[in-house]
Amino acid sequence: MATIHKFEELEIWQLAKDLYETISPLSDKLKKNKDFRFAEQIKSSSGSIMDNIGEGFERSSRLEFINSLGISKGEAGELKSQLHRLNIDTYITEKEFQELYKKADTLCAKIAAFMSYLNTTAHKGLKFKDRQK
Template sequence: MSHFKNLLIWQKSMTLVTSIYQITRTFPKDESLGLTSQIRKCAISIPSNIAEGFGRDSNKDYLRFLNISISSLFELQTQLEIAKNISYFTTEQFNKQYEDSREVERMLIAFINKIKERQ
């Protein structure tokens, strides 16, 4: 693989970030420094850490960044649940975001396992 942009997992996580930004635009304005900001930070962290780890010299370093990425994903999933519980979006909107995040989760876990096998 010549560039992190060629990784399907990076592409999918970028799509997730875009979707998260679009949906959080509808959140109440008084949440801009609270849940909205936190959800966006978590979402941004996912592809950012995939990209940063890609540039590292060792699989060990790459795994560290991928683990940060999946931790951010789990944090995002939790915050999506919170946003749903306080009715910031519909169940349908939640289901779409959550399922997209689960797809990225499965891909990340598989990718992490693949890199572990190379060690």
């Protein structure tokens, strides 16, 4: 695996950013319908996915990164549930729901796979690289 120097290089962060860019306009649509709380919830959960990936990466610790990825995966699960709500409340069509849900589900799977990889590597991260145990 190639060395990653910035979190923006991570495929999972790029996918999370793409998902946020798709969800953000939906939040504006919710606000126009006076559904302010839901608008903030969906924008927050989609943004938290990418934010936690960035935060975990910058902590320079493999275990802290894995923890942050777990939080990101949880936020993606929350977003998937919110997509159901968008569909039920007819803010999006069934086709839009299927497309967005697939993006979120794929992101969840890729985060889980990356967590599995990090759990098998001996690399500790910069924070603990010089420690014996």
